[in-house]
Amino acid sequence: MISHSYRIPDWIDNNARVLDLGCGDGRLLAQLVETHAIHALGLELDPDKIATCLDLGLSVIQQDLDRGLSNFNDQQFDTVIMTQTLQAIRRPDLALSEMLRVGREAIVTFPNFAYIRNRIQLGLAGHMPVNPQLPNPWYDTPNIHLSTFRDFEELCQTLGIQILDKDTQNLSGKRTWLGTVWPNLFGEVAVYRLTKEP
Amino acid sequence: MSQSLGVVTPELISFEKPLQLERGQTLPRYDLMIETYGSLNADKSNAVLVCHALSGDHHAAGYHESESNKPGWWNHYIGPGKCIDTDRFFVVSLNNLGGCSGSTGPLSIDPETGKAYGPAFPEVTVLDWVHAQARLADHLGIDKFAAIVGGSLGGMQALQWSITYPDRLESAVIIAAAPRLTAQNIAFNEVARQAIMRDPNFFDGNYADHDVIPASGVGLARMVGHITYLSDISMGEKFGRNLPREDRDAEGVNFAVEQYLRYQGKQFSGRFDANTYILMTRALDYFDPTLNESTALSQVLSETRCKFLVLSFTTDWRFSPSRSEEIVDALIQAGKPVSYARLESAHGHDAFLIPDATYERLFKAFMSRVHADLGGTS
The missing domain is CATH 1.10.1740.110 (Rna Polymerase Sigma Factor; Chain: A)
Incomplete structure (x- = not known):
């Protein structure tokens, strides 16, 4: 899908109950178990990745995110994480609402379609962007719902979701000066910390 | 490299203390036919109990001297270097009470009449099997199993163990099972x-x-x-x-x-x-830890203390994936550590017995972790 090293800021409490939607090989959860002694649960579809999670001693459920989270209770988790998956699911809006139904807070990352390189490829060259951030051609891509930071923030407003924090990074997980000042133009990936408005 | 256990020898263990059965009757004494593979470590923490399904028995792996062409029913999954690795684990497999492969059952002599029990053999339940298995564990000096593993009716026994003896297992592997049977x-x-x-x-x-x-x-x-x-x-x-x-x-x-x-x-x-x-x-029909839904399954499972691995198979229509998912969902609701996969297979319910690379990969990963988490000597 999309793989690079975003960095999750220290927004998770020790011993928190954490659900990772699309947990992949479980690297992030395993790291949080190590650093924050979290109670981790991952959802993943690919059996090979599930096996890697089991190697790490993680609990992982094979579940299609497009089927929703109806098997989880309201506010069952402290934090629900979704990294680089939002753009690949059928209804990102429903997913966000569900994340904040089952979790007190959500952490979401996704690629910024308004990043300057994408604007150049689309606006000047007239092509759908294909680059390290978005490696797939338009006709064969899991990334069916590309959006910009601005689009995402508008959606949050519509859904009554409060943005508690935001961290803009480049593909190496580094914060850049330009990305901080003009995130929607120079940020490649953003990490959002969300909660439901009271 | 995985290989076969070779020739294995069953053993008959006698229990002279009466066993009170769930339905009210009492078995004055009983025998259990068992097989063990591998060796128990010094702190007796590496034991794995394998529970058989409807028509299975104690002969889960390896070969009997007399039948060199017919391995045990789960030979592909139990042995040196296999999913249930006998180089690491001490594996206990038994013929359940009421069975016909050497354990006390309808073919055995009723001490009161001097005749075979036949149809007079008391009705036994999954809970009775679990109690008998716990006594077997006592006999073998095992306080706590590293894992209790079973497919189909065997998975129901593993589930029952997690409820009845929560402190006596580190993990439960429940394969192609269901929390209880449907009318069909x-x-x-x-x-x-x-x-x-x-x-x-x-x-x-x-x-x-x-x-x-x-x-x-x-x-x-x-x-x-x-x-x-x-x-x-x-x-x-x-x-x-x-x-x-x-x-x-x-x-x-x-x-x-x-x-x-x-x-x-x-x-x-x-x-x-x-x-x-x-x-x-x-026993299969009556298995129902929710006691006819008098208690929600998530409530019943709230006292469990082990890690769970639940596996199902896509074409299994006898115990379909949605039945396994009932167990998984209840464990999630109860906040228990559970992993689950719905494995692609063409083999229906029998898939749990059949070699399959993905199934093996997941099962082995989980069991390796169970071993790694044992601590102590092994």
């Missing part, structure tokens, strides 16, 4: 029982008095069961509309699938006791 499932078992009971040689279960066995009924019961353990796809692939094989008895048989079912039925009726079949299917 009970119906299949009833057809199987009726096939046996309506056999003129059944004599209300007292066939031994007449020196006969209800072979036709048991064979028919097995045929019905066997159809439900396979899938439409696997039967299509294996038999299609092929004609019978000429090297086998083909009298009155039109298609290969008929010949196969008859062969399976005949083999089974020669080795499996009719009263045991009835008893085992009843």
Whole structure:
């Protein structure tokens, strides 16, 4: 899908109950178990990745995110994480609402379609962007719902979701000066910390 | 590199202390036929209990001296370097109470009458099996199993263990199972029982008095069961509309699938006791840790303390993935550590017995972790 090293800021409490939607090989959860002694649960579809999670001693459920989270209770988790998956699911809006139904807070990352390189490829060259951030051609891509930071923030407003924090990074997980000042133009990936408005 | 266990030898363990059964009766004494593989470590923490399904027995892996061509029923998954690695774990497998492979059951002598129990053998339940298994663990000096593992009815025993003896297992592996049977499932078992009971040689279960066995009924019961353990796809692939094989008895048989079912039925009726079949299917039918939904499954599982691995198979329609997911969802609701995968397979319910790379990969990863988490010496 999309793989690079975003960095999750220290927004998770020790011993928190954490659900990772699309947990992949479980690297992030395993790291949080190590650093924050979290109670981790991952959802993943690919059996090979599930096996890697089991190697790490993680609990992982094979579940299609497009089927929703109806098997989880309201506010069952402290934090629900979704990294680089939002753009690949059928209804990102429903997913966000569900994340904040089952979790007190959500952490979401996704690629910024308004990043300057994408604007150049689309606006000047007239092509759908294909680059390290978005490696797939338009006709064969899991990334069916590309959006910009601005689009995402508008959606949050519509859904009554409060943005508690935001961290803009480049593909190496580094914060850049330009990305901080003009995130929607120079940020490649953003990490959002969300909660439901009271 | 994985290899076979080679020749294994069963062992009969006797229990002289009476066992109070769930339905009220008492077994004054009983024997359990068991096999063990691998060796128990110094702190006795590396034991794995393997629970058998409806027609299984203690012979789970390796070969018996007399039958060098027929390995135990889960040989592919138990042995050196295999999923249940006998280089790491001490594996205990037994024939359950009421069985017909050496443990006390309808074929055994009732000490009160001096005659075989036959149909008078008390009704046993999954809970009774679990209590008997716990006594076996005591006998072997095992306070806590590293894992309790089973497929189908065996998975139900692992589930029951997690509820009844939460402190006596580190992990439970529940494969192709269900929290309880559906009406359709009970119906299949009833057809199987009726096939046996309506056999003129059944004599209300007292066939031994007449020196006969209800072979036709048991064979028919097995045929019905066997159809439900396979899938439409696997039967299509294996038999299609092929004609019978000429090297086998083909009298009155039109298609290969008929010949196969008859062969399976005949083999089974020669080795499996009719009263045991009835008893085992009843234990399966009655299994219901929610006690007819008087308590939600998530509530029942709230006191469990082990890690769970639940596995199901896409074409299993006898114990479909959605049934396994009921267990998984209840564990999630109860906030328990559970991992789950719905494995792609064409083999229906029988898939839990059949070699499959993804199944092995997941099962092995989980068991390796169970071993790594043991601590102490091993």
